[in-house]
Amino acid sequence: MLWPRVALEHRSLSGGEDYRFLLRQKNLDGSIHYGGSLQMWLQVTEVRRRMMERGLLPQPESQGDHADLCCLPELNERTLLDNLRSRFRQEKIYTYVGSILIVINPFKFLPIYNPKYVKMYDNHTLGDLEPHIYAVADVAYHAMLQRQRNQCIVISGESGSGKTQSTNFLIHHLTALSQKGFASGVERINGFYLPFLQRFGLHLTPEPGDEYKHA
Numbered sequence: 001m002l003w004p005r006v007a008l009e010h011r012s013l014s015g016g017e018d019y020r021f022l023l024r025q026k027n028l029d030g031s032i033h034y035g036g037s038l039q040m041w042l043q044v045t046e047v048r049r050r051m052m053e054r055g056l057l058p059q060p061e062s063q064g065d066h067a068d069l070c071c072l073p074e075l076n077e078r079t080l081l082d083n084l085r086s087r088f089r090q091e092k093i094y095t096y097v098g099s100i101l102i103v104i105n106p107f108k109f110l111p112i113y114n115p116k117y118v119k120m121y122d123n124h125t126l127g128d129l130e131p132h133i134y135a136v137a138d139v140a141y142h143a144m145l146q147r148q149r150n151q152c153i154v155i156s157g158e159s160g161s162g163k164t165q166s167t168n169f170l171i172h173h174l175t176a177l178s179q180k181g182f183a184s185g186v187e188r189i190n191g192f193y194l195p196f197l198q199r200f201g202l203h204l205t206p207e208p209g210d211e212y213k214h215a
């Protein structure tokens with residue numbers, strides 16, 4: 001006997017409750033007879049579904065969409081990837097692992113980097129709001145002011161994963177916070193901003209084709 005593959009794939013989501021083994025018997029006349037009470041099982045399943053819809057039964061616990069992977073009820077490679085996939089499908093490209101931020105490159109513009117978001121993430125504890133690169137920049141900025149210590153943000157990933165773009169967004173938020181003027185900051189990298197960024201541990205070396213790059 002083999003456990004159905006579909007059942008295995010969905011076991012973590014459904015709790016394995018929606019699958020039953022049925023003995024199927026083929027009669028001599030070619031008709032099929034199901035052992036056990038199939039009709040009864042279908043009825044019970046349908047009633048249970050309706051009761052869950054009406055809130056009379058607890059909803060099956062969803063493994064998806066945790067903003068912090070540390071909060072996953074069950075942490076393994078599968079739940080971790082399922083969670084990231086589920087968030088990515090909702091255009092939530094950022095996910096925390098504690099104070100680490102995972103970014104999945106969307107390869108398209110998302111409207112989450114405008115002044116409204118700069119203001120929204122100004123002076124919040126990490127984890128208060130939906131994960132965002134501005135939140136990381138914000139925490140570093142305020143930690144620097146409060147503790148009067150240099151701060152370092154490490155950006156790591158394979159080629160094309162979005163490191164340069166993420167650095168852009170970090171700089172955008174840091175310059176906006178420092179000036180409260182929401183300026184871009186990228187164009188003046190060799191003037192005012194370079195020493196400013198070095199205070200944050202961002203060491204940038206321009207390369208052809210890039211406005212700047214972290215080393």
Ligand SMILES: Nc1ncnc2c1ncn2[C@@H]1O[C@H](COP(=O)(O)OP(=O)(O)OP(=O)(O)O)[C@@H](O)[C@H]1O
Pocket residue numbers: 105106107108109110157158159160161162163164165166
């Ligand atoms: N948050 C994002 N939103 C939209 N597009 C993004 C985002 N991050 C990255 N991209 C896009 O992905 C592409 C590659 O990103 P990027 O150049 O930042 O990668 P990289 O990690 O710096 O690559 P390399 O290490 O090869 O220089 C760019 O075209 C960029 O527009």
